[in-house]
Amino acid sequence: MKRLLRATYIAWVALRYGLDELVLTSFRHPGVRLAARIASVGRDLSAPRGQRLREALQRLGPIFVKFGQVLSTRRDLLPPDVADELARLQDRVPPFPAEVAIATIERAFRKPLGDIFSSFEREPVASASIAQVHFATLRDEHGREREVAVKVLRPGMQKVIEQDLDLIRTMAGWVERLSADGKRLKPREVVAEFDKYLHDELDLVREAASAAQLRRNMAGLDLVLIPEMFWDWIRPDVLVMERMTGIPIGQVDRLREAGVDLKQLARDGVTIFFTQVFRDGFFHADMHPGNIMVSVAPGTFGRYVSLDFGIVGTLTQTDKEYLAQNFTAFFRRDYKRVAELHVESGWVPADTRVDELESAIRSVCEPYFDRPLSQISLGMVLMRLFQTSRRFHVEIQPQLVLLQKTLLNVEGLGRQLDPELDLWATAKPFLEKWMLEQVGPKRFWRELKEQAPYYAKMLPDLPRLLHGYLQQRPDEGLNAQLLEVIREQRRTNRLLAAILYAGAGFLLGLVAMQLYIWVRINFNWG
Template sequence: MSRFFRGIAICWVALRHGLDGLVLSGFSRPWVRALTRLLTLGRRLDAPRGQRLREALEELGPIFVKFGQVLSTRRDLMPPDIADELALLQDRVPPFDPEVAVATIERSFRKPLEEIFVSFDRTPVASASIAQVHFAVIRDREGQEREVAVKVLRPGMLAAIEKDLALMHMVAGWVSRLSADGKRLKPREVVGEFDNYLHDELDLVREAANAAQLRRNMAGLDLVLIPEVFWDWCHSDVMVMQRMQGVPISQIDTLRDIGVDIPKLARDGVTIFFTQVFRDGFFHADMHPGNIMVSTQPETFGRYISLDFGIVGSLTEVDKEYLAQNFTAFFRRDYKRVAELHVESGWVPADTRVNELEGAIRTVCEPYFDRPLKEISLGMVLLRLFQTSRRFHVEIQPQLVLLQKTLLNIEGLGRQLDPDLDLWSTAKPFLEQWMLEQLGPKRLWNELQAQGPHYAKMLPELPRLLHSYLGRPQQTQSEPIRQLLAEQKRTNRLLQGLLYSGLGFVLGLIVVQLVIRIRVL
């Protein structure tokens, strides 16, 4: 019943803000126009359509705000006036009462605010759908004062999200049962993934752990800065991290005026994304412009600053290798290999004709190569691929939904920074180098180093196992089996040779490990 009333509330908000007219305005049939005029009778809809859409999303809650944030990066898919309004959702969601934030902090640490911070600015500097941020000063363990950003969770978030997620689960169930594509689209699994990520965002300790992991991963890459987390001041409702000095990446004119190389910034964004995905398998999955700044400090000038780590994605080694092979095949225009990978991975039925799938993929992708990014809409490419996937019964992979979302964010950001950016040529060298490292001598050497201790542990057992196997008494055999004794003896001799060869191989690994450790010492 609560889901029913929530659905009624959503419809009421949509009607009150005139979103029904916005949806129906794209239809030209006379009866649709008449219905639109009828629905707007008696309602004052003086505000611009973009403003009405933004206000409706804000009123509907955090899930809808996040939907608007994703749409705000897709200026190629919507009119500029709507995109400009939705951009306000990225970091300018209406803040909640600062006294509520103070009460949350004091309740979390069971101390007065004055005992927690040296100073605390009650005016929020940023407000998003899940939390808002205040600046403050702490005294660290060494007694030094540090400028920090304090993130405080919005009150009542769990109850609000639970209602919307319950409605989404219900709708996903309907789609699974009633839609012909329901099984292939896996709506229940996709909503389940979204459910997990939203609940993860409500735990700021988890977000702090995500930030710490990304900071370690990106330490050797001089392209992006991740704020330091101060664990003594972190709680499930409060997160304290290093205050970063920079300019929001959406202020492109300001960045250009202070001397930032905008085309390089666009290329660096692609490099950061592919590094996190394919090298680390752990990536920032909420990369809209509200979560990204550019450093203005002299020692780190022009580098990215990543913020808000509530949503991160992770990939297994199997996922990474499959995706890298797909991307590499796409960049080489090897559509046959792309089709074969879909069959090998089980994404399409095993009886799918590879040549037909190859031709369909070529038809979608070939027109977009050798074009600058301003002439390519990845959203439209994905849409055409989705339409093609229906024909071949491609199953949606829920674990890759976040990656697809992030890739669209990256494209939208790249389009804003440098419309002439060639996404394909920028990513191709990185992926080819990654594939070389995964399949070449370096990968073999790394595997030998990793498995060396395991083989060394097995080494003392090998002579006993070998002696036990070769010294087994032969049992009475039936006449057909007796005829195979000669073959069995030959097999035993061959096995003996292989085992001794393996023993030598393991000894070699041990020697390698000893040499490495001696050099380290």
């Protein structure tokens, strides 16, 4: 009965805000289209469709707000006006009572609050749909005190989420079966993606582990601060971490008054992003201004402070190499290579004409080069690329969705801090250096050192194995053609010489490639 009532309420909100006009008009069935026309009679639908969708999701509650936020990242699936409106959704809800938070903490640690914290601020400093945060002072076993932030999961979220997710899955199935665009929109895949993100955020141990990994990765960069996790005081529904202080990155006037170099801060943000993506393949995927501060403490002045690690992205080595080649080709305006990479990766059908795809990509990207960030929008470039890609049946890979979202966040931060920041020029040297390390001699020697223990173990046995192999009689299975090679010493010598020359040529090629890339980077060639 509860599910039925909830479904009825969702249907009423959808009709109230005219979502049937937004969704049902693309359905094939004539009866569905007729129902959409009847439902639209007598309503005020003068507001833009994206605004009506955003307001409807806000009316339906925090789970639908979060779904809209995830959906806003799929700009390959949505019209620009709808995606822009969904990006405005704010995950802010009234806090739950402090008594409930305290009860959750005491239940999680099986101790009274006073045995854990010497002080606890009852008024939360932040409240969202999944959890809220309180400041406190942690007392350790030696009597020392640390200023901490305590994140407490909102009670009863698991049940509420599962109920709404069931309804969203059902609606996604309807869209896929009845909508003419159902296959392209992939509604069930989007819901599955949302389900994963949501359940990841419900496990605060997972969030703490992600934060700890990012903290280790960023330790040597000296550009970003990530709070320490106190593992003795972390449970699935409670997370105790180091309290971080700083100025919210959105308060540009305060940063300027504090003496922060905003231009350098903008460049540092780009460096942090590309380091996490291409060096580590593990990046903070929720870098909106609400989760970023800037330290003004003497020892860490001007560094980023990252918060909220419920959503992180990961990339495989193959993903990183493919992306780096794409970015590098874009920066060099080598649109043919970009088109070839799309075909090689399977993003477009194998029979796609590379010259046509190259021409389409050029028409999108060329007008935006050599302009400061104040005059371009990377989001608009991506949007136009997605629209162009549909003609060629390009499928955006799921593992890159979070990367697109984070890249848009980085663009927004850069525009806010330094409108003249040239994102292309800032990123190009970093990517070329990374490519040199991945395909040049450094990678060859690194992999050789990693495999050295295996080779060291194998080499002592090699003469015995080779001798045993050469002593085999033809009736023991020795290939006749190989036996002929062994008997003819001259042919064997030629074969060995060819191998030696090939190895020498390979090493010379690596040296030549390193020299070429070094000259190109240092003398600004290409």
